[in-house]
Amino acid sequence: MTTSSPISSTPSPSSQPSSSRPSAVEPLLSVRDLRVVIDGLHILHGVDLDVAPAGVTALLGRNGAGKTTTVKAVMGLVPRTGSIRLAGAELSYLPTHLVVRHGIGYAPEDRGIFAGLTVAENLRLAERAARDGGEPDEPNYSLVHELFPELKQRSGQLAGTLSGGQQQMVAIGRTLLNRNRLIIADEPTKGLAPKIVTEVAEVLARAAEAVPVLLVEQNLALVRRLAGTCAVLADGRTAHRGDTAELLADEEAARRLLGVGSRHPLAGGPRPAASPATPVVTAEVKP
Numbered sequence: 210m211t212t213s214s215p216i217s218s219t220p221s222p223s224s225q226p227s228s229s230r231p232s233a234v235e236p237l238l239s240v241r242d243l244r245v246v247i248d249g250l251h252i253l254h255g256v257d258l259d260v261a262p263a264g265v266t267a268l269l270g271r272n273g274a275g276k277t278t279t280v281k282a283v284m285g286l287v288p289r290t291g292s293i294r295l296a297g298a299e300l301s302y303l304p305t306h307l308v309v310r311h312g313i314g315y316a317p318e319d320r321g322i323f324a325g326l327t328v329a330e331n332l333r334l335a336e337r338a339a340r341d342g343g344e345p346d347e348p349n350y351s352l353v354h355e356l357f358p359e360l361k362q363r364s365g366q367l368a369g370t371l372s373g374g375q376q377q378m379v380a381i382g383r384t385l386l387n388r389n390r391l392i393i394a395d396e397p398t399k400g401l402a403p404k405i406v407t408e409v410a411e412v413l414a415r416a417a418e419a420v421p422v423l424l425v426e427q428n429l430a431l432v433r434r435l436a437g438t439c440a441v442l443a444d445g446r447t448a449h450r451g452d453t454a455e456l457l458a459d460e461e462a463a464r465r466l467l468g469v470g471s472r473h474p475l476a477g478g479p480r481p482a483a484s485p486a487t488p489v490v491t492a493e494v495k496p
């Protein structure tokens with residue numbers, strides 16, 4: 210594994226927003242030697258991953274590298290071994306409903322939206338039940354509606370009639386409803402038109418101001434804009450961890466790890482100023 214200063218204490222030379230710079234403080238989520246075997250198939254062989262306590266951390270890799278399996282393993286959705294620590298608490302022995310109680314919100318690859326239900330009903334379904342028979346956590350609708358006013362305006366609209374970007378607002382909004390410590394979003398821009406990708410980038414940037422985000426993503430332009438640090442998987446293992454801008458500026462490493470050259474204007478060009486108006490065009494990792 211090549212490792213360039215995972216969660217380095219050295220300040221990033223890039224112009225990344227301070228909230229997404231590598232941090233000297235403890236990672237929020239720390240995964241070590243994560244292994245997954247499904248039906249006798251070894252899918253993950255040793256994934257190491259640190260998620261910064263603020264901003265966006267990216268989980269990268271080519272198709273089939275093991276990104277979705279990694280986040281499913283963190284959530285307890287597939288059997289796993291290894292260590293998964295969230296703010297010091299070991300989660301690797303816990304079933305999904307208890308992982309969720311520790312404060313991880315998960316927006317899965319398929320979004321998990323109920324098309325036949327309204328926006329309000331989709332959100333209501335995400336409200337967390339009472340802990341151990343006690344009072345339920347108060348759902349944080351004010352945060353969700355502050356970040357995504359459109360969800361309030363469209364509360365009576367059927368989710369199936371929303372645009373892809375609006376559906377991602379619902380998916381991410383649900384994760385913010387429960388005062389989570391960490392949000393995991395699995396390829397939220399997959400299959401979306403470039404204009405909608407830009408919308409989703411804004412959704413993620415807004416969400417990350419409130420809660421740290423682990424972003425599984427193949428759109429390198431979006432990753433470059435949002436994520437201060439990253440881990441790259443290859444064949445079910447961590448192949449690289451470090452500063453996102455440094456990786457994408459390294460032609461050889463980007464090509465070897467991600468299959469796209471960093472001189473590609475969408476992958477390694479000068480980082481545009483992070484602004485909601487900055488279009489995020491698609492430069493996907495090659496399979």
Ligand SMILES: Nc1ncnc2c1ncn2[C@@H]1O[C@H](COP(=O)(O)OP(=O)(O)OP(=O)(O)O)[C@@H](O)[C@H]1O
Pocket residue numbers: 247248250252270271272273274275276277278279
């Ligand atoms: N339940 C399963 N049974 C058998 N093989 C599986 C299962 N889940 C995943 N795999 C295999 O494990 C590998 C990793 O899959 P995973 O979905 O984690 O990759 P990924 O990095 O998320 O890919 P993508 O970019 O296409 O979403 C793939 O080869 C996949 O076919």
Ligand SMILES: [Mg+2]
Pocket residue numbers: 276277278318396
């Ligand atoms: Mg996947």
